Amino acid sequence: MPTTTPLPPTSHESAPLSASLAPCRSSRFSPPLLAGGGSALLVGYLSLIVLIPIAALISHGLSISVATHGAGLAFWRWHVLIGLKTFWSAVTASGAKEAIVLSLWLSLSVAAINSIMGVAIAWVLVRDKFIGKGLIEASIDLPFALPTIVAGVLLLAIYGVDSPIHVDLFETWMGLMLALLFVTLPFSVRAVQPVLASLDLESEDAARTLGAGGVRTFFTVVFPSLWPAVLGGFGLAFARAIGEFGSISLIAGGVGRTTVASNYIYNLTQGFLWTNAAAVSTALLVLSLVVLITTNVLSSRYQKRTL
Amino acid sequence: MSISLKHLSKRYGETHAVDDVNAEIRHGSLTAILGPSGSGKSTLLKLISGLERPDEGTVEIDGADVTSVDTRHRDIGFCFQSYAPFRHMNVAKNIGFGLKVRKRPASDIDKRVKELLALVKLEGKENNYPAQLSGGERQRMALARALAIEPRVLLLDEPFGALDAVVRLELRQWLKELHHQLPVTTVLVTHDQQEAMEVADQLIVMRSGRVVQSGNPLALYESPATSFVHEFLGPSTIFGGVVTRPHDLELVAVHHAEVKGRITKIVSLGFEAQVTVELNDGTTTWVQLSRNEISTMGLRVALLVGVRRRDDADA
Amino acid sequence: MKDSHRWALRSVVLIYLGILVGLPVVFMVIKAFSHGFPAFWNEITQPDALSALKLSLEVAAIAVPINTAVGVGAAILIARHNFVGKRFLDVIFDVPVAVSPVIIGVALVLAYSRVGWFGAPLAHWGINVLFSPLGIVFATAAVSLPYVLRSIVPVLYELGMDQEHAARTLGAGRLRIFWSVTLPAIRWAVLYGVTLTIARTLGEFGAVLVVSGNISGKTQTLPIYIFDSWDQRFDTLGTYSGALVLALLSMVALAVLALLRRRERKLRVDLA
Numbered sequence A: 001m002p003t004t005t006p007l008p009p010t011s012h013e014s015a016p017l018s019a020s021l022a023p024c025r026s027s028r029f030s031p032p033l034l035a036g037g038g039s040a041l042l043v044g045y046l047s048l049i050v051l052i053p054i055a056a057l058i059s060h061g062l063s064i065s066v067a068t069h070g071a072g073l074a075f076w077r078w079h080v081l082i083g084l085k086t087f088w089s090a091v092t093a094s095g096a097k098e099a100i101v102l103s104l105w106l107s108l109s110v111a112a113i114n115s116i117m118g119v120a121i122a123w124v125l126v127r128d129k130f131i132g133k134g135l136i137e138a139s140i141d142l143p144f145a146l147p148t149i150v151a152g153v154l155l156l157a158i159y160g161v162d163s164p165i166h167v168d169l170f171e172t173w174m175g176l177m178l179a180l181l182f183v184t185l186p187f188s189v190r191a192v193q194p195v196l197a198s199l200d201l202e203s204e205d206a207a208r209t210l211g212a213g214g215v216r217t218f219f220t221v222v223f224p225s226l227w228p229a230v231l232g233g234f235g236l237a238f239a240r241a242i243g244e245f246g247s248i249s250l251i252a253g254g255v256g257r258t259t260v261a262s263n264y265i266y267n268l269t270q271g272f273l274w275t276n277a278a279a280v281s282t283a284l285l286v287l288s289l290v291v292l293i294t295t296n297v298l299s300s301r302y303q304k305r306t307l
Numbered sequence B: 001m002s003i004s005l006k007h008l009s010k011r012y013g014e015t016h017a018v019d020d021v022n023a024e025i026r027h028g029s030l031t032a033i034l035g036p037s038g039s040g041k042s043t044l045l046k047l048i049s050g051l052e053r054p055d056e057g058t059v060e061i062d063g064a065d066v067t068s069v070d071t072r073h074r075d076i077g078f079c080f081q082s083y084a085p086f087r088h089m090n091v092a093k094n095i096g097f098g099l100k101v102r103k104r105p106a107s108d109i110d111k112r113v114k115e116l117l118a119l120v121k122l123e124g125k126e127n128n129y130p131a132q133l134s135g136g137e138r139q140r141m142a143l144a145r146a147l148a149i150e151p152r153v154l155l156l157d158e159p160f161g162a163l164d165a166v167v168r169l170e171l172r173q174w175l176k177e178l179h180h181q182l183p184v185t186t187v188l189v190t191h192d193q194q195e196a197m198e199v200a201d202q203l204i205v206m207r208s209g210r211v212v213q214s215g216n217p218l219a220l221y222e223s224p225a226t227s228f229v230h231e232f233l234g235p236s237t238i239f240g241g242v243v244t245r246p247h248d249l250e251l252v253a254v255h256h257a258e259v260k261g262r263i264t265k266i267v268s269l270g271f272e273a274q275v276t277v278e279l280n281d282g283t284t285t286w287v288q289l290s291r292n293e294i295s296t297m298g299l300r301v302a303l304l305v306g307v308r309r310r311d312d313a314d315a
Numbered sequence C: 001m002k003d004s005h006r007w008a009l010r011s012v013v014l015i016y017l018g019i020l021v022g023l024p025v026v027f028m029v030i031k032a033f034s035h036g037f038p039a040f041w042n043e044i045t046q047p048d049a050l051s052a053l054k055l056s057l058e059v060a061a062i063a064v065p066i067n068t069a070v071g072v073g074a075a076i077l078i079a080r081h082n083f084v085g086k087r088f089l090d091v092i093f094d095v096p097v098a099v100s101p102v103i104i105g106v107a108l109v110l111a112y113s114r115v116g117w118f119g120a121p122l123a124h125w126g127i128n129v130l131f132s133p134l135g136i137v138f139a140t141a142a143v144s145l146p147y148v149l150r151s152i153v154p155v156l157y158e159l160g161m162d163q164e165h166a167a168r169t170l171g172a173g174r175l176r177i178f179w180s181v182t183l184p185a186i187r188w189a190v191l192y193g194v195t196l197t198i199a200r201t202l203g204e205f206g207a208v209l210v211v212s213g214n215i216s217g218k219t220q221t222l223p224i225y226i227f228d229s230w231d232q233r234f235d236t237l238g239t240y241s242g243a244l245v246l247a248l249l250s251m252v253a254l255a256v257l258a259l260l261r262r263r264e265r266k267l268r269v270d271l272a
Helices: A037-061 A084-091 A096-127 A133-145 A148-159 A173-197 A201-209 A214-243 A246-251 A261-270 A274-302 B041-049 B091-101 B106-119 B135-148 B165-181 B193-199 B217-222 B227-233 B291-297 C003-032 C036-044 C047-080 C086-098 C101-112 C119-124 C133-143 C147-159 C162-169 C174-203 C206-212 C222-231 C236-270
Strands: A064-068 A078-082 B003-012 B015-025 B030-034 B056-061 B076-079 B153-157 B185-190 B202-207 B210-215 B237-239 B242-244 B249-252 B259-269 B272-279 B284-290 B304-309
Touching (some): A037 A274, A037 C047, A037 C086, A037 C101, A037 C133, A084 A096, A084 A274, A096 A133, A096 A173, A096 A214, A096 A261, A096 A274, A133 A173, A133 C236, A148 A246, A148 C003, A148 C174, A148 C236, A173 A214, A173 A246, A214 A261, A261 C101, A261 C206, A274 C086, B015 B041, B015 B202, B015 B210, B030 B041, B030 B193, B041 B076, B041 B153, B041 B185, B076 B135, B076 C162, B091 B106, B091 B135, B106 B135, B135 C162, B165 B193, B185 B193, B193 B217, B193 B227, B202 B217, B210 B217, B227 B242, B237 B284, B249 B284, B259 B291, B284 B291, C003 C236, C036 C047, C047 C086, C047 C133, C047 C147, C047 C174, C047 C236, C101 C133, C101 C206, C133 C206, C147 C174, C162 C174, C174 C222, C174 C236, C206 C222, C222 C236
Parallel strands (some): B030 B185, B076 B153, B153 B185
Antiparallel strands (some): A064 A078, B003 B015, B237 B242, B249 B304
């Protein structure tokens, strides 16, 4: 199951993860700590922090129960029941449906917009030269390093109820969009930037000598090499957007039209409705994993490696 | 320290990187393992060093079986094509690393490092970092580092491969002189036959994981066992059904030779020229001549000539 | 590229970034100091604010070293070894970033609290994960898991094993090889990963919110405190001030990251 790298800020490297699993000969000279005990500790820690919680989540979300018939714990006597009905009713409950749909189309739009703007910004960063470019380079990383709640406060400062520029986006979809555009920006830019930087300028020059204009050159020469990276960035931005919580929790206001899926889940936890929360969480998990894996597989398959 | 390789084999998946290799490397010699890429020569070197373990066979150093001895106890020096410098240590610390591991006192290490810096002509660079050195300097540092521990055997894996032509030639000569000064048993892996011929006093030619021929370089050049060796060690052409050296052929007036043909191409290479001749029986051969011979005989394309071996001249 | 095109592109980009990033930053600073510096200072030295900061730092002090050690260990496993399940190990590290923090919080609750699997037995031994600092540590460690690993693995691959082999031929043992050769070679990458981990740890919100129960003074980290100021107490000055402090901390992290990136780029060029 190929996965993605979640680290956009290194502008000189953003290869998809399947590249990082390049085959290697086993080294006989690695530190001994890793044999036996160390590995066990590692596996134990990862189980504790990731595996067990996710298993618990899915188990509760799908209302999985294991019953044994007859005496004894032999596994062929286990009977695994999956409560799909419970799952489905939680996911289609009023409020849930709307929240999921809202998250879905918001994330798709935001990922799309930032994919386009990401290319534009990466272009300016890679191909253009002007004073203050360094500042822009640094500001791209800001949404990534900034705590999400601070991002939420930031956006509220200017687009909130007492907005200094009299733009009130409190409890509006536009407000949510701005928040999501903000936090997913680095993913889109950093996915494209290194690929753009490593493109062979000569093919574009060749196109120009053959009479192609700027726009035509872009679509026929540049874009074919770029689109796998753009797609990868789209997947990352989507996954980030659909799960985003901190930055939109403030501008979303109370429960209503602007409740996204993550907010809805949080509200469920406040009401101690854990099974419902687990169900909707599982649905969201599957959704983001599907998009992430699809975009990653497609993008790594078509990514032309420059040597 | 002599090295004895017996029935060495190493497989990676389905392919035999090294296939039943037997070889004897004389004490104090400078042996070159020569072959095209993929011939298994680097793998063979790694087997000698212990960085790889064979699937079958034994490695003996000075009569003792070291096949199951770990690399760090084999007392070998190894130089990599990438130089493998310890980037975060300066030149002095790089060279002294092996001695530090052996817990020699600091003053001893300093002394030895100074000696080695002089030997490889890197005096004054002891505080530089590898990033500040040229490719040739880095390799010399790597050599000093390997020699510091006074190894029984020195192994060099395409040490000059990443350098440009001029530096490569210089370092080749320098290595040969170094070997005169310090006759450590040295094994050099290379794909460059000129390098092997120039530097080595013993040659092992490999192909597809097997040893094709081994022995004295000149002997291999003059009496190659197979056409592969013939072609690999020097220029080759086919004449009279036999693989021949182009400079062993000559062109004469048509009626002075049995084999006749027409010149189809003359390529001038400075003081030499390669003349391609299409023979009457339909085959093509080429002859290496000096510029003098070309002008003296008035050779030009489409001329009819006779081709014969030079040592047939006085027949 | 035609000049007019270039200026058009530049303008579009600058306007976009200005609206998205520039404006909010400027205005937050204004809002925080809207009542002058003394008021700002007063806000951020409130006892609740200070204990929130303290808790954030304590949690970071636990989660960061653990994730660093785990990251380095797993990186060596992935970059220097082949084994069954290597891909799976790799995937696990991606989960925390691909998944919403709220979902991670819910997952942790369903695993370790009384509502979930192990809550009852754990409580029996006196361990309370929900509504306690321990739960916050769990949540924070979970969301900041992969950053050190992802920083180191590409560097280990690129480094190759030649240096380690060279050290071996010179007689070094495995521990020495790790300490003298491998670790120094990856130190900037480790530092980069650690900085990212710290930034993530200090800023984590969603997962901690779900797990901690948000009890003021006891289980509030700084981000929770900021949220609380807005959501519960409508204390706008408190919100903006706290946010500014956190923002400043992340700016420092950003600056460190930029510096490290430049240094690493220089190293690469030198040894090309």
